[in-house]
Amino acid sequence: ARLPERTAADGCQARPAGRAFRRPSSAPPARAMTPPPPPRPVRKLLIANRGEIACRVARTCRARGTATVAVFATPDAGARHVTECDEAVCIGGPSAYLDAEAIVRAAIDTGADAVHPGYGFLSENAAFAERCAAAGLTFVGPTPEAIGAMGDKIQAKRILSSSDYGKDVPLIPDYRGDDQDDAALEREALRMGFPVLLKAAAGGGGRGMRIVRSAEGLREAISSAKAEGLSAFGDARLLIERYFDGAKHVEVQIFGDRHGAVSHVFERECSVQRRHQKVVEEAPCAVLSDSVRTRLYKAAE
Template sequence: MFRPFRKVLVANRGEIACRVLKTARAKGFSTVAVVSEVDVDARHATLADEVVVIGPAPVGQSYLDAKRIIDAAERTGADAIHPGYGFLSERAEFAEACVNAGLVFIGPAAASIRAMGDKSESKRRMIAAGVPCIPGYEGEDESDARLTQAANEVGYPIMVKASAGGGGRGIRLVNGPEDLAAAIVSARSEAKNAFGDDRLLLERAVVEPRHIEIQVFGDTHGNVVHLGERDCSVQRRHQKVVEEAPSPAVDPALRERMGSAAVQAARAIDYVGAGTVEFLLDQDGNFYFLEMNTRLQVEHPVTEIVTGLDLVALQFDVAAGRALPISQKDVKLQGHAIEVRLYAEDADRDFMPQTGKLGSWRPSDGVGVRTDHGLLAGATITQYYDSMIAKVISGGTDREEARRRLVRGLRETRALGVVTNKSFLMRILEDEEFKQGAATTGFIQRRFGEQTSATHPSPEVIGLAAILAVRTSRGEWQPSAWVNHPVRLECKGERLDLKVAKRGREWQVNSDSGSILITLDEPETGIATWSSNKVLKEAPFYIDQDGIWIDAGDEIWVFRDITYAPPETNSASSGGDLHAPMVGTVAAIHVKPGDRVVRGAVIMVIEAMKMEHSVLAKIDGVVRAISCSVGTQVSNKALLASIEPENDVI
């Protein structure tokens, strides 16, 4: 049945909303954006014809409030809603509410969403449909005793997973029975906070698998096709970091088998629209159903590049009742594409989410490089939403060309003012195992472990930072002769004592390790053009209250000018004071004043950007004070609790 619509409301934000709005406008639809109060000036708001403010920053009062979104559609006369991916895109109740309000929901039917939204139910459906599945337990009895019995029956290592989960949340790997009880408690807690549903299932862990997903598309005329696979094996904490199409591990015969299984899965639930069937591929070439995402995926651009299709445009056509314009024989994969997710996070601090003002932002516009983002220069990264700020995607005639283009694209991407994982992504792409196409889901931990970035800036970068510090704090500073001016910088916890002198355009920076001469041209806004050893170079930089940010190409360094800083106090030398590792909300407190704790004990849990982070005791001792309560929003480095060292307690 043909269901025409003319005005589309995009029920999402950031790069997701920008991506959908781009195609909606290209197809001639009028568009409506919804924004929370902190997103009023966001980029996606500038791309729509109309904008509706739907509530405060917390997602539960804005982007996850179905009633407010449907009300926005009715107020603006929108007759269709595209949910994007994430937020309400996989909420069956939202799809039903849209239909009941007379709106076209640009996505699958509520029954299909419901069938695959519960991992236990979806696995039962797939087993019945003959789709290969991992041995496990998905029964209704989820008591600790039954889960323990089932784990012993399935065998270790085993995965404890949230039934309503997604995005890597509510998942724990358990290597032996001694760790099961703690994993069940932790997974239930995270699942309850993330999804409002603490039900669990168990699956035998597949060791060092590939994570392969198949893009499927169905229409209301009974047609279902697959558009090849994506390899999403490079992950950390079960969240994807790098995706590519096609997979280096999949040959045409395996692609046909996996594609057929994915189509079979989609047909089993009468699927309409864009969806992704995810599999684990073991080292023997066996594949097992993992889950089905009943929406468009974050990584869909790599499929678009190798197929030449606009998947969002196909979503619009299918939602309007049109038949798919392609059959399976028409699907041809050409070339290779790779995508990386640029996050506001500190890879050196266990990938801790970061917040703050992204004062300098310029996406790459090189040949073969595409950046999907929702940013404007000066945008503030807040605690309320996911920490992914952009996707950088490359395409090439083969995998190596796509890889080289992506390295160059990341190098050209300017993102300063907030710590990001840009340098870490470049290290992944340059790693020999990745170059060979051999990465599995254990790749990041195996190849990087705790070492995610270079440990020391080069003398040239230190010298440039010292010069910028002098220019910033002391103006042009034009002495008539060489004068050694003391400068003290701090970088990654290391103190750097330097002396800087200037004559004309030439600067001399002296340190204990030697002397370096730098010729610095008048810096344009955000770009320092300089030469050292007669080699001309450029380095983007940004200066704010946090310090001097220098993008050295493969690494970003942040220097603090502490030349005139007062001496640091030693009040917290005992390690007893616990401070917030990021901006976030206190989700749980596990102790009270007077409790004795040991080093490593979980004192409280901070929730930010959809993730939970445990704050651990640094010493043995007694809790002296708790400076917050559950639900408190805390700033970065805010005092949370104080612990009196054991030997100080009388």
């Protein structure tokens, strides 16, 4: 049955004509985490994103015969990703893509089996992955535990330097200690040698990062990086790494499943950046030799 269309008086713009609209209801309260259920077929997928990534996911689902649900904020009522999907739900104002509860309510109301977070927004939010699991929804992405571990730069490097991985994953010199006193951070940076890169441990998107090339500006850089990390992420801890001028930023993407199978999906170069944020991503990387490329793939897997 076709539900009444939401109007501007409800806080959302009217839906484009000719498409079904569902109004979210109240979601059940979150429940304690339980072991993940056995995998089940995904017949309807909610895409918790917008723009190009949501359109790509929708097209893939259409080719596979999987029904799709779009979510949209009020300014995006006429966006392409809304019309690309079989159903669409308005979840609120401009910041709605970060509203985990509204997204889970939309998934429950539309009868979705799974939630695809795309990238950005809530895709690296462990609490959101846990909330999906608690609601009986398959989260198309890493486990909450993996998101939490890799989202903390200090913890991630500790894991990678452990006995399980240390022989296979080369790491650049760094300081990842618990002592985060300014004096300790200064001492470690001086020991490492300049230039160094200060990184907010919980950071992302280029926030809380400072390149320091001499002892003269070190104390101020530590203070400002800590302040930005605390303001943006609620965490003032810093990771210090040796900085390499002129190095290429090359990433290897990996894909794994719940059965423990892991495979790389090749590399991409992300060296063109603005304020530590990627502007252009190119694949394959044109400057890698075959031997280095093979070593990168092996380390990633």
